Amino acid sequence: MTTKLFGEPVQRREDPRLLTGQGRYLDDLGPGALAAAFVRSPHAHARIRDIDVSGALDVEGLVAIYTWEDLPGRAGQPLPLLIPHPALTHGRTAYPLAKDVVRHVGEPVVMVVARDRYLAEDACALIEVDYEFLKPVVGVEEALRSGNLVHEDVPDNVGAHMVQEVPSADGRGAAEAIEAAPYSLEFRLDIERSASMPLEGRGVYARWDADDHSLRVYSSTQTSTSVRMAIAATLGLPLPKVEVIAPDVGGGFGVKIMHPWPEEILVPWAAITLGREVKWTEDRREHFISSAHERAQVQQVKVGFDGEGHVLGLDVTILHDHGAYTPYGIIVPIITSTQLLGPYRIGAYRVEFSSVYTNTVQVTPYRGAGRPQGVFCMERTMDHISRHLGLDRAAVRAANFIQPDEFPYDQGMIFQDGRPLIYDSGDYPESLRMLKELIDWDGFPARKAEAAARGRRLGIGIGCYVEGTGVGPYEGGHVQVTSDGRVHVSTGLTSQGQGHETVFAQIAASELGVPLERVSVVTGDTRRFGYAVGTFASRAAVMSGNAIALACRKVREKALRIAADALEADPRDLSITDGVVHVAGDPRASIPLATVAVLSNPLRYAFDEEAKRATQFAGGGSADRPPIEEGDEPGLEGREYYSPIRSTFASGMHAAIVETDPDTAEITILRYAVVHDCGNLINPMIVEGQIHGGVAQGVGGALYERMVYDQHGQLLNASFMDFLMPYVTEVPAVETAHLETPSPLNPLGIKGAGEAGVIPVSAVIASAVEDAEDFPIDRMPLSPSELFDLRSRHGTG
Amino acid sequence: MKPPPFDYHAPRDLGEALAVLAETGEHGKVLAGGQSLIPLLNMRLAAPGHLVDINRIDPLDTLTATAEGVTVGALARHSRVERSSEAAAAQPLLRQALRLVAHPVIRNRGTVVGSLVHADPAAEMPAVLALLGGSVRLARADGPAREVAAADFFTGPLESALRPGELAVSAFFPALPPRSGTAFREFARRHGDYALAGIAALVTLDEAGAVGAVKVACIGVGATPIVLDLTGVEPDAVAHAVRGRIEPEADIHASADYRRHLAGVLAARAVDEANGEARRAFDHAGR
Numbered sequence A: 001m002t003t004k005l006f007g008e009p010v011q012r013r014e015d016p017r018l019l020t021g022q023g024r025y026l027d028d029l030g031p032g033a034l035a036a037a038f039v040r041s042p043h044a045h046a047r048i049r050d051i052d053v054s055g056a057l058d059v060e061g062l063v064a065i066y067t068w069e070d071l072p073g074r075a076g077q078p079l080p081l082l083i084p085h086p087a088l089t090h091g092r093t094a095y096p097l098a099k100d101v102v103r104h105v106g107e108p109v110v111m112v113v114a115r116d117r118y119l120a121e122d123a124c125a126l127i128e129v130d131y132e133f134l135k136p137v138v139g140v141e142e143a144l145r146s147g148n149l150v151h152e153d154v155p156d157n158v159g160a161h162m163v164q165e166v167p168s169a170d171g172r173g174a175a176e177a178i179e180a181a182p183y184s185l186e187f188r189l190d191i192e193r194s195a196s197m198p199l200e201g202r203g204v205y206a207r208w209d210a211d212d213h214s215l216r217v218y219s220s221t222q223t224s225t226s227v228r229m230a231i232a233a234t235l236g237l238p239l240p241k242v243e244v245i246a247p248d249v250g251g252g253f254g255v256k257i258m259h260p261w262p263e264e265i266l267v268p269w270a271a272i273t274l275g276r277e278v279k280w281t282e283d284r285r286e287h288f289i290s291s292a293h294e295r296a297q298v299q300q301v302k303v304g305f306d307g308e309g310h311v312l313g314l315d316v317t318i319l320h321d322h323g324a325y326t327p328y329g330i331i332v333p334i335i336t337s338t339q340l341l342g343p344y345r346i347g348a349y350r351v352e353f354s355s356v357y358t359n360t361v362q363v364t365p366y367r368g369a370g371r372p373q374g375v376f377c378m379e380r381t382m383d384h385i386s387r388h389l390g391l392d393r394a395a396v397r398a399a400n401f402i403q404p405d406e407f408p409y410d411q412g413m414i415f416q417d418g419r420p421l422i423y424d425s426g427d428y429p430e431s432l433r434m435l436k437e438l439i440d441w442d443g444f445p446a447r448k449a450e451a452a453a454r455g456r457r458l459g460i461g462i463g464c465y466v467e468g469t470g471v472g473p474y475e476g477g478h479v480q481v482t483s484d485g486r487v488h489v490s491t492g493l494t495s496q497g498q499g500h501e502t503v504f505a506q507i508a509a510s511e512l513g514v515p516l517e518r519v520s521v522v523t524g525d526t527r528r529f530g531y532a533v534g535t536f537a538s539r540a541a542v543m544s545g546n547a548i549a550l551a552c553r554k555v556r557e558k559a560l561r562i563a564a565d566a567l568e569a570d571p572r573d574l575s576i577t578d579g580v581v582h583v584a585g586d587p588r589a590s591i592p593l594a595t596v597a598v599l600s601n602p603l604r605y606a607f608d609e610e611a612k613r614a615t616q617f618a619g620g621g622s623a624d625r626p627p628i629e630e631g632d633e634p635g636l637e638g639r640e641y642y643s644p645i646r647s648t649f650a651s652g653m654h655a656a657i658v659e660t661d662p663d664t665a666e667i668t669i670l671r672y673a674v675v676h677d678c679g680n681l682i683n684p685m686i687v688e689g690q691i692h693g694g695v696a697q698g699v700g701g702a703l704y705e706r707m708v709y710d711q712h713g714q715l716l717n718a719s720f721m722d723f724l725m726p727y728v729t730e731v732p733a734v735e736t737a738h739l740e741t742p743s744p745l746n747p748l749g750i751k752g753a754g755e756a757g758v759i760p761v762s763a764v765i766a767s768a769v770e771d772a773e774d775f776p777i778d779r780m781p782l783s784p785s786e787l788f789d790l791r792s793r794h795g796t797g
Numbered sequence B: 001m002k003p004p005p006f007d008y009h010a011p012r013d014l015g016e017a018l019a020v021l022a023e024t025g026e027h028g029k030v031l032a033g034g035q036s037l038i039p040l041l042n043m044r045l046a047a048p049g050h051l052v053d054i055n056r057i058d059p060l061d062t063l064t065a066t067a068e069g070v071t072v073g074a075l076a077r078h079s080r081v082e083r084s085s086e087a088a089a090a091q092p093l094l095r096q097a098l099r100l101v102a103h104p105v106i107r108n109r110g111t112v113v114g115s116l117v118h119a120d121p122a123a124e125m126p127a128v129l130a131l132l133g134g135s136v137r138l139a140r141a142d143g144p145a146r147e148v149a150a151a152d153f154f155t156g157p158l159e160s161a162l163r164p165g166e167l168a169v170s171a172f173f174p175a176l177p178p179r180s181g182t183a184f185r186e187f188a189r190r191h192g193d194y195a196l197a198g199i200a201a202l203v204t205l206d207e208a209g210a211v212g213a214v215k216v217a218c219i220g221v222g223a224t225p226i227v228l229d230l231t232g233v234e235p236d237a238v239a240h241a242v243r244g245r246i247e248p249e250a251d252i253h254a255s256a257d258y259r260r261h262l263a264g265v266l267a268a269r270a271v272d273e274a275n276g277e278a279r280r281a282f283d284h285a286g287r
C-alpha cells in the first residue's frame, strides 16, 4: 500500500455538490410527475364511520382519490413487522391507509393524486371524514393505568415485556446483591420524546414502464434494497422488474431506516394503476405527525454499591413508550437494556422493560437508538453513587471500568443482533485520562470557586458510553477497474451525507494503489448492487468499508496475476502505485492498471486502440488454454461480502462545563469535550464531523427538543417554530481527542462512528447542571423554565 | 403545506393598492415581507381570497429621521432601519430592538410596519412603538388617512386596529427626549426566536440629573405590549413592581411563574442599562 489515503483527513468529495445546491434530492426529481397528498387523521383515536369525497371531485386537476377499500391484495394488509421477537407478543402495525380505526394524529386515511401538490392539498381539504371518537391514551403510565386501549386486543396496552438477568460472579441475582450491598439507592428517571428530524423529509417518486412492465422507484430512504423487496412482495411484481434508488438524501438519522412507509407502497401502486409518474414529498408537518419519534422512557432504578462506588447490583425497570405501532419491533428498548451497561463491569444486573402502546406517533430508532436513554440511566446512577458517597464522579466511574486486559469481555446478555454482548476491544481508563486532561477535570473545582466568588454558577459533567456498532448480517462491495483505468465502487447501503463517497474511495484507493480522483462510488442504487441491509447502527464504514476492502483485495490479486503474466515477473514482486503496476527493483518494468483491465477481458472486437491488445490475433495467452481459465471471469472486478460474527464496540467519554444564570435560569454550555474511540480512523475529519453533528443533536435532546402532546393526543409543537431544534448559535464548539483501539473483528480494524456524538449528551448536561445547582437532575430535556421550577422546589431560587 | 387558492394582485402605486383593498374588503390581505403571512398561508391557518403584494410600490420604501422622530414607510425592511445611523441617532431603541428581531435573513425581508400590523404579543417593534407613544398611519381609498396612536393600535394577540380596506403606509417613532436612555432586554430559547419575555425601557433624567421618568414595555407576558410607568420605583424594586403588574400565561415553553419572574429580572436589567444610557446623555449634554 504505497498510496497512503486510509487515515488521512481527505476533504469530503460530496461537499462541492451538496454545498452548492447541485445535490439531487427526492423532490428535485420528476418535475412533471403527478403529486400525491394525504388526508391524515386529526384525531388521536377514532373510528372511521364514513369518508365523503364528493366535495373534492370538482377540484380542477384532480386525478384520483384512494381509500383503504381501493387497495388490492397485500397492499390492503397491515404493513410488515420488520423485526419480530419472541418477547413482542402483541406486535401491531398500521395499514397503508387506515382501515377502520385511526390510532394517532397524522395517520394517513385518504390518498389524493392531482396535477400538482397545491391542487392535491385543495382536494384533501374538501374531503370529509366522519369519525367516532375513541378515548385516547397518552403517556406510558396513563397507558397502563387508564383502562383505555390503543388496540382492542392488546391488554393493558403492553406490546412486549422482557426481562434479562445477569447474575453476579458469585451467583447472586440483582435483588439479592442490592439487598446485601453496604449502600443502596432508588430513584426514577424520565426522558422525553424527540425525533430524527432530518432537514429533508421522506419522499417517494415512482415511474412505471407499462411496455416493459418495470417499476423504478426513488425513495429518500436508508435502505433501497429492502424497500425494493417490500414493494415487489406487496405489489406482486417480479423482483428483477423493480429498481429502487436512494438519490441524495438530506439526512436520515434513523427515521428513514423504517420502511416500507405507507407512501413507499402507495405511490408506486398509484403510478402503476394510473400509468403515470407519481411523486410525494413529505412536508414538515407531516414529518412531525406521520413518521416516527423516539426516546421517551420512564426508568425505575435500584442500585447497590460498596464504599468505593463499585456497583454490586443494578435493577432497572423501564416503561418504553412505543407510540401506536411497533413496525420496527422492540429494538430500541433492547438496545437501552443492553447498552446501559456501558464501559462498566458491574455485579448483578436485572433489566425489565414493558413496551407500551399510546395514541401517538410510532417509535422507531433515532440516532443513538435507545442508547441515550440507557447511558442516561447508568451515568445518572454513577452520579447518584458519587454524591451519596461524596466521591469524585470520575473516580467512581473508573472504579467500575472493564480493564484493557479483560477483552474480549462478555456482558452475559444478548445484543440487538441476536448475538452475545461481547465487547471486542477498548481502553476505558486511557479514555478517561485523556478526557480529564482535555477538560482539565482536576482544575475545575478551583475554576468553579473562582466563578462563584464573582456570582457565577458553573458546573462540570461527565458521561461514558459503549456503542455496539457495525451490526450484521452483512454488506457487500463491488469494485471494477475499467479499461480507462477508472475504478468503480458500489455498495448496496445508502448515504445520507455522512461522507461515504469519500471514505469508501479512500479505502479503495489505498487498497488498489490508485489516485483518489480515479475512484467513483455509488451507494443505494439497486441497479448497481442488489444485496444490502442498510445504513443504521453506525454500520456503513464497518460493513461496507470492509466489504469494499475485501473486494479490492480480490481485484488487486487478479491484477497482479495478469500483470505478472504480461511483465513475465513473479506476482510477489509487484506493487501498484498511482495506478501503475511496478516490478520491484526494475523501474522500467511496469504496466498501467488500465492495460491490465484491457488484458483481463479477452476480446473478439477491438472497440478502441487500447482494446486491440486483448483481441485474438494480438499474441497474448497460451494456445493450449482457454482464454478464460476455469473458475475465472472476464474483467478486472470483484465482489465480496463482509459478514461479522457479531458487533464491534466503539466507546467514548464526554465532559461539559455549563453555566447556569442565577436569575434567568438560562443554561449555557461553555465547553464541550469528547474523547472518542472508533478503532482505526479512516478519515479523522469525517469522524469529527460526525461527532459534531451528533453532539448538536444531543444538545437538542438535552436542552431544547421535546414532543409536547396534550391529553387528547394532539402534538402541540409540530413545527420548527415550537419544536426547538437548536441553531448553530446554541451548539457549543466541540473539542475532540481520538483514541484508536483497533477492532480485532474486521480486516480494517474499524468501529462505527455515526451515532457516537449524540449518545451521552443528556447524561453529561444533567451531570453538569446538577453540579452547578447542587440538586439532582433526573429528567431530560431541561428548559430554563423547568430549572427555575426546580430551584423553587429545592428552595434555592 | 401549500397555501389555499388566492388571487394575486401586484399594484404599481399606492392608489391602485388602495383601490384593490377597497374592492376586496375583508377578503384582501396585504403582503409585505411575507415572513409571517406566508407561513400562515402554507399551514392553511389563513385563507384570504386576495393577496395584495405591495412590494412594487417604491414610494412606500422610505425612512426619514428628524428631530421629532423616525418615520418608517411600509416597505422599509427591518434591516434597513436597523442599519440606519440617522434612525439610531434619533431613536436608539429602534436599533436595540431590531437586533433582537429574528435572524438577519428574515430582517432582510420582513418590514417594521408589517411587524406592527401583525401584532405578535412577543414581537419587539410593537413594544417599541407602545413605549415611545408612536403611531401608525392607515390609508384607505374612500376617505382620508387616519393616524392611530400605539395605545389604540394593538387590540389583542395578532390583532390591530387596521380595518378591512386599509393599508398601513407608515409608522412614526418619537425621538429620544433629552437626558434619556433606552434599552431592550429579552430572553429567547434560541438565538433570534420570539422571546419568552422581553422589556423595552426608557429612562429620562430631570434637569438636575436625578431619575425623572421611568417607563417600560413588556412583551411575551400579555396579549399586547404592556406599558408600565415605573417612575419613582427604587431600582431594586423594579423587578417586583413589574411582576406585580403583569398576568402572563403558561405555554409549552414556559410556565406563567417563570415568565413573571423573568420579566422582573429583565426589567431590572433593562432599566439599569437605560439609566446608564441616560446618565451618559446627561453628562454629554452637560459638557
Ligand SMILES: Cc1cc2nc3c(=O)[nH]c(=O)nc-3n(C[C@H](O)[C@H](O)[C@H](O)COP(=O)(O)OP(=O)(O)OC[C@H]3O[C@@H](n4cnc5c(N)ncnc54)[C@H](O)[C@@H]3O)c2cc1C
Pocket: B029, B030, B031, B032, B033, B034, B035, B036, B037, B038, B074, B100, B101, B102, B103, B106, B109, B110, B111, B112, B113, B114, B115, B117, B118, B120, B122, B123, B124, B125, B162, B166, B167, B168, B169, B192, B193, B194, B195
Ligand atoms: C423564523 C422567524 C423568526 C421570527 N422572529 C421574530 C422575532 O423574534 N421578533 C419579531 O418581532 N418578529 C419575528 N419574526 C417575524 C418577522 O419580524 C416578520 O417580518 C414580521 O412579523 C412581519 O413583517 P412582514 O413584512 O414579513 O409581514 P407579512 O408577513 O408580509 O405580513 C404580516 C401581516 O401583516 C399584514 N401587513 C403587513 N404589512 C402591512 C401593511 N403595510 N398594511 C397592512 N397590513 C400589513 C399582512 O397582511 C399580514 O397579516 C420572525 C419570523 C420568522 C420567519
